[in-house]
Amino acid sequence: MTKQSFEDLNNKVCAITGGGGVIGKALAIGLGSVGVKTALLDLNKEMADKVAKEVATITGTKSVGVETNVLDKSSLESAKQEVHDKLGKINMLINGAGGNSPKATSESEAMTDDLKNDLGKTFFGLDITGFEFVFNLNFMGTILPTMILSKDMLEEGGVVLNISSMSAFRPLTKVPAYSAAKASVNSITEWLSVHLAPVGIRVNAIAPGFFLTNQNRFLLTDEKTGELTPRGHKIINNTPMGRFGEVDELQGTVNYLMSDLSKFVTGIVIPIDGGFNAFSGV
Numbered sequence: 120m121t122k123q124s125f126e127d128l129n130n131k132v133c134a135i136t137g138g139g140g141v142i143g144k145a146l147a148i149g150l151g152s153v154g155v156k157t158a159l160l161d162l163n164k165e166m167a168d169k170v171a172k173e174v175a176t177i178t179g180t181k182s183v184g185v186e187t188n189v190l191d192k193s194s195l196e197s198a199k200q201e202v203h204d205k206l207g208k209i210n211m212l213i214n215g216a217g218g219n220s221p222k223a224t225s226e227s228e229a230m231t232d233d234l235k236n237d238l239g240k241t242f243f244g245l246d247i248t249g250f251e252f253v254f255n256l257n258f259m260g261t262i263l264p265t266m267i268l269s270k271d272m273l274e275e276g277g278v279v280l281n282i283s284s285m286s287a288f289r290p291l292t293k294v295p296a297y298s299a300a301k302a303s304v305n306s307i308t309e310w311l312s313v314h315l316a317p318v319g320i321r322v323n324a325i326a327p328g329f330f331l332t333n334q335n336r337f338l339l340t341d342e343k344t345g346e347l348t349p350r351g352h353k354i355i356n357n358t359p360m361g362r363f364g365e366v367d368e369l370q371g372t373v374n375y376l377m378s379d380l381s382k383f384v385t386g387i388v389i390p391i392d393g394g395f396n397a398f399s400g401v
Contacts, residue, residue: 133150189256327391
């Protein structure tokens with residue numbers, strides 16, 4: 120009988136893109152608490168270093184910040200070498216870089232007759248460069264790091280974890296580019312899980328529900344008062360648990376998916392959402 124623990128994760132190395140963000144920090148703390156050394160890859164080196172120092176202080180496990188552009192191959196190659204030099208071979212990868220943009224967010228939830236003379240508030244008024252930015256960041260920003268960083272896992276196996284979204288299951292109003300990009304993340308998660316299974320690399324994803332982050336705060340709260348917007352209220356009303364999630368509530372599921380406790384699990388997307396995806400609204 121196998122002992123049920125996270126002991127197999129001790130001293131492993133995990134690269135986390137978007138590591139300087141709220142979710143990246145929470146996942147690094149969760150993994151660091153069971154002995155995983157983390158490399159926080161982020162475009163903002165100052166933020167990555169700051170978060171890495173916090174992670175190391177909280178967990179007692181080594182964490183380093185690494186400046187990385189997830190959309191640039193040479194940057195990722197340099198980051199990979201830096202991780203090797205500071206921590207060793209990469210055993211696990213979390214593709215956490217992502218987010219939305221106001222340029223790809225419509226002001227209106229639906230096209231109505233009264234908006235025919237005010238298309239700027241609708242899909243027709245969106246900036247296509249915003250679409251490109253959001254799709255590239257979320258989808259290509261998952262593909263390219265996996266292509267470069269998971270090569271370390273070809274000989275001994277490993278784990279890739281992608282970050283999906285509620286929007287991948289049921290496209291949310293106002294965020295068409297983000298919804299399409301995250302649906303693509305679900306698809307490539309399944310594709311890669313099949314492609315890489317013969318060499319022992321598992322590929323899964325989590326789909327967080329609604330957590331207040333820098334990317335969505337402008338949609339869910341009033342920037343002046345801090346009160347929930349009508350959209351924020353709508354989300355809470357459609358979340359059976361009746362609240363936003365806390366980022367540390369992602370840690371248990373992630374540690375499970377990274378560990379041997381899930382060694383026969385690949386190609387799945389797990390919602391961590393307080394029941395949002397299961398609720399029909401009635």
